[in-house]
Amino acid sequence: MAQFMGLAKTVLRNLFSKPVTTSYPAVPREYPERTRGHIEIQIEDCIFCGLCMRSCPPGAIQVNRGTGAWTINRFDCIQCGYCVEKCPKKCLSIVPGYTAPEEKKYTTSVVKPAAEGNAGQAAAAKAPVKAEADAKAE
Amino acid sequence: MAKRSIVPFGPQHPVLPEPIHLDLVLEDETVIEAVPSIGYVHRGLESLVTKKDFNEMVYVTERICGICSFMHGMGYCNALEKIMQVEVPRRADYLRTIWCEMSRLHSHLLWLGLLADAFGFEALFMQSWRLREKILDMFEISTGGRVIFSVNKVGGVLKDMPSDMLKSFVSILDDMEKELKETTTVFLNDFTVKSRLEGVGIITKDDAIRRGAVGPMMRASGIEVDMRKTGYAAYGDIDFEIITSTECDSLARCKVRIGEIFQSIGIIRQAAAKIPQGEISVPVKGNPDGEYFVRLEQPRGEAFYYVRANGTKFLDRMRVRTPTFANIPAMLQTLKGAQFADVPLLILTIDPCISCTER
Amino acid sequence: MEDLGSNIVKIELVELLPIIMEKKNDYWRLAQICCTFREGIYEVSYSFAKDFELVNYRLVVDKEEIVPSISRVYKAAILYENEMRELFGLKVEYMKVDYHGKLYRINEETPFLAKEEK
Numbered sequence: 001m002a003q004f005m006g007l008a009k010t011v012l013r014n015l016f017s018k019p020v021t022t023s024y025p026a027v028p029r030e031y032p033e034r035t036r037g038h039i040e041i042q043i044e045d046c047i048f049c050g051l052c053m054r055s056c057p058p059g060a061i062q063v064n065r066g067t068g069a070w071t072i073n074r075f076d077c078i079q080c081g082y083c084v085e086k087c088p089k090k091c092l093s094i095v096p097g098y099t100a101p102e103e104k105k106y107t108t109s110v111v112k113p114a115a116e117g118n119a120g121q122a123a124a125a126k127a128p129v130k131a132e133a134d135a136k137a138e
Numbered sequence: 139m140a141k142r143s144i145v146p147f148g149p150q151h152p153v154l155p156e157p158i159h160l161d162l163v164l165e166d167e168t169v170i171e172a173v174p175s176i177g178y179v180h181r182g183l184e185s186l187v188t189k190k191d192f193n194e195m196v197y198v199t200e201r202i203c204g205i206c207s208f209m210h211g212m213g214y215c216n217a218l219e220k221i222m223q224v225e226v227p228r229r230a231d232y233l234r235t236i237w238c239e240m241s242r243l244h245s246h247l248l249w250l251g252l253l254a255d256a257f258g259f260e261a262l263f264m265q266s267w268r269l270r271e272k273i274l275d276m277f278e279i280s281t282g283g284r285v286i287f288s289v290n291k292v293g294g295v296l297k298d299m300p301s302d303m304l305k306s307f308v309s310i311l312d313d314m315e316k317e318l319k320e321t322t323t324v325f326l327n328d329f330t331v332k333s334r335l336e337g338v339g340i341i342t343k344d345d346a347i348r349r350g351a352v353g354p355m356m357r358a359s360g361i362e363v364d365m366r367k368t369g370y371a372a373y374g375d376i377d378f379e380i381i382t383s384t385e386c387d388s389l390a391r392c393k394v395r396i397g398e399i400f401q402s403i404g405i406i407r408q409a410a411a412k413i414p415q416g417e418i419s420v421p422v423k424g425n426p427d428g429e430y431f432v433r434l435e436q437p438r439g440e441a442f443y444y445v446r447a448n449g450t451k452f453l454d455r456m457r458v459r460t461p462t463f464a465n466i467p468a469m470l471q472t473l474k475g476a477q478f479a480d481v482p483l484l485i486l487t488i489d490p491c492i493s494c495t496e497r
Numbered sequence: 498m499e500d501l502g503s504n505i506v507k508i509e510l511v512e513l514l515p516i517i518m519e520k521k522n523d524y525w526r527l528a529q530i531c532c533t534f535r536e537g538i539y540e541v542s543y544s545f546a547k548d549f550e551l552v553n554y555r556l557v558v559d560k561e562e563i564v565p566s567i568s569r570v571y572k573a574a575i576l577y578e579n580e581m582r583e584l585f586g587l588k589v590e591y592m593k594v595d596y597h598g599k600l601y602r603i604n605e606e607t608p609f610l611a612k613e614e615k
Contacts, residue, residue: 007261007324020268034297036282057194080197080288085296094282159602177601185609347526350573368549429505431544431553433528442529442544459529467573496601 031096036079038099041070043110045091052083052092068112075105140165145478149178153256153482156492160485164478172473174466180496184456191451192218192426196290202458203494204285205248208241209436210458210494211290213443216370217432218292221447222422228372229416230294235372236304236409237280237287239402244273245437246395246402249489250325253392256486257334265321272314276307294419304410311403322396326389335389339472339484342386351468352461353439354398355488357382358390365435376408388487425451436461438489460494505542505553510564513556517567520545525552527567530577532585534609539587543567561588568593576600584609 022029031037048065060076061083063069077099084092142165149157157178163171186198200211212234219226251266274284280299281287289296299307325331341351346359356363357380364380366373381397383390426447434441439461446454465488472484508516528544528551541556541564558564566589568574579600581587586607 007265007328010265010320011261020271032279034280034282035278036288055194057190057197078197079283081282081296082194082197085291173596175599175602177603180601180603347524348572350527350571363548365549431551433546433551440528444531444542446533454535455533457531457533459531463576464529464573466576 033096035096036081036094037097038074038079038095039072039077039083040093040095041110042091042093043070043112045089046070046112047089048112049088051086051088055082055086057082062107069109070112071107071109073105073107074099075102142170147481151482153252153486154490155252156490158485158490158492160473160481162473162478162481167478169473169476169478169481172470174470176492176496178496179493183497184458187453187456189452192447192453193292195453195456196292197288199456199458200286200288200290202497203460203491205245205491206241206436206438206441206460206494207286208237208290209434209441211287212238212371213432213434213441213458214445214456215290215292216434217430217443217445218426218447220430220432221426221428221445222292222424224293224420224422226294227417227420228414230418231372232409232413233295233299233418234290235376236299236406236413237289238371239406239409240273240276242437243399243402244270244277245489246399247273249395249437249486250322250392253483253486254325254331256483257331259331262321262324269314269317269321272310276310279303280307291419293422294417296419298418304413308407308410311406315400315403318399322399325392325396332389334483335387335392337387338480339388339476339487340386341468341472345471346386346468349467349471350464351439352464353436353489354391354394355439355465355468358394359386360384365433365440368433370432370434372409375412376405378405388483391487425449426453438462438491439465458494458497460491460497462488462491462495466495505555507555507557510556510558510562513554514565514567516554517570521570523547527571527573530574530581532581532587534585539585541581541587558587560586563588563590565590566592583607 048063048068048070050063050065053061053063057080058076058078060073062071064071079094081094084094142163145162145164147160147162149159159175159178161173161175162169163173183198183202187195190198196211196214199214200207202210247266247270251263251270254260254262254266277287278284280303281289281297341349341355341359343359343361346356346361351359360382362380362382366378367380378401381394381401383393426445427449429444429446432443434443441461442457442459444455444457444459446456448454469485469488472487473481476484525545525547528546530544531542533540533542537560539558539560541558543554543556545552545554556564564587566574566578568578569591572593575592575594578589578592579596582589583598583601584607
């Protein structure tokens with residue numbers, strides 16, 4: 001009997017319970033807290049050493065000490081977390097939430113506000129702004 | 139005199155998870171010979187050692203394959219740790235063992251689903267993959283990713299699993315074990331499954347040694363060798379037996395893999411009970427110089443890692459010999475004399491992972 | 498023969514076939530064959546395993562030397578030797594099954610050799 005009716009109990013149980021799948025994207029997904037989604041930076045602590053730029057395997061991060069800008073191309077990032085390990089000031093963190101799909105690739109820049117005691121270069125005083133520039137179109 | 143014809147079993151086929159090409163020489167529905175041709179997913183990852191330093195190469199080796207990803211990273215880190223003579227803390231060894239066994243669980247469940255799909259039993263395919271989703275959720279809770287974990291580094295691991303997380307994992311596995319028993323009984327006892335698998339694709343014990351078969355392919359022909367008994371990571375402290383079978387056909391390989399699923403759940407329970415407290419990684423300084431061979435037991439068989447370093451931060455050579463590469467001659471032997479309709483099934487019994495083979 | 502440490506033994510080209518026959522008579526199985534090209538010479542490593550032991554033999558040849566095939570003795574070597582010839586350009590003769598460069602479907606002739614020489 002087991003030879004022919006092996007799956008019968010499972011089939012009956014599945015017939016009377018609700019489906020296992022969720023109706024994503026109508027029902028948004030809840031991610032666990034360690035999910036590697038995208039990189040965030042606390043720009044006030046950044047010293048523009050450039051270690052994150054040199055250690056990124058696909059080369060998605062650009063650091064410009066002169067203008068005080070930290071730029072990331074979120075579409076090239078592979079969410080490995082190596083930059084988070086290498087940062088000496090621990091101002092980078094990797095948090096849940098994936099980048100939404102778009103038609104063209106672009107980069108995201110974060111600029112540090114110039115204050116007294118800012119390392120070296122006299123950058124013009126800018127308010128902290130998150131500019132989304134159409135820098136690269138691929 | 140029957141006529142011979144050559145049929146290309148193309149890179150695209152509904153049953154193959156990854157592209158491989160075979161030219162089959164047929165005589166009236168019986169296969170006489172098969173000529174393989176690979177290279178459809180060759181990315182040349184081994185030549186990236188000249189461009190990325192040895193710490194970044196961990197992230198490259200993890201991305202060789204999606205199913206065996208954790209063990210590739212671990213094999214590479216093991217080889218470098220032996221070259222640089224770094225002692226990994228015991229807690230990191232146990233954590234790596236737990237993640238390895240979870241990888242083996244999800245890989246075998248994936249294979250069982252593909253096997254059921256190959257002979258048309260889609261309901262069983264969906265049930266196996268539904269159970270596999272629970273393991274992928276466990277991976278996401280502990281490491282942050284479902285397929286690529288990024289948790290290995292030279293000198294230890296990056297994330298810790300606190301004891302309440304381990305307790306919840308063990309209780310999820312206990313619930314899963316009951317459902318697994320129902321599903322795997324169908325694989326072993328059902329009339330339709332047995333009629334497709336019994337007596338198909340026989341490879342004798344001498345042939346298996348001569349052709350260099352590894353993994354469950356070798357153990358289903360009665361050879362008792364399992365690389366986990368050499369004691370890498372924390373396997374020296376854990377008792378388990380090597381699962382073998384003597385029938386040498388496809389049903390025997392199915393039995394061996396199902397046995398390994400239940401054995402993995404037992405190993406995770408033992409490791410979670412015996413895990414010591416301590417650190418999870420040690421800092422590593424300097425550059426490697428020397429060479430080393432490492433052998434690991436991946437879900438598909440014995441994998442070989444060879445690393446050669448010359449004192450700078452770029453390595454000279456890294457070579458990964460994956461189990462599928464060693465099983466291909468054995469697969470070509472089982473194809474001789476088989477029926478044409480059994481060819482997709484026989485390719486699946488070696489558990490092909492072609493993206494590992496071609497790197 | 499010369500011991501290089503970590504289980505690697507260096508051998509000469511003339512010692513290759515006697516060692517292969519000795520391993521075959523003792524029921525060792527072939528685990529892998531690996532080829533590296535550095536500083537103008539090829540280093541070919543043959544690894545044999547039996548139960549849980551592992552030994553490796555290292556053969557050092559120049560670019561023009563010809564290595565005899567071991568595929569008549571160990572059938573498993575067919576794939577490794579074809580791969581070495583296609584990717585690295587190592588000259589191997591008397592192979593039992595010869596794919597004549599069609600095993601890997603790639604456009605370039607010997608891609609790994611070209612990259613090392615750059």
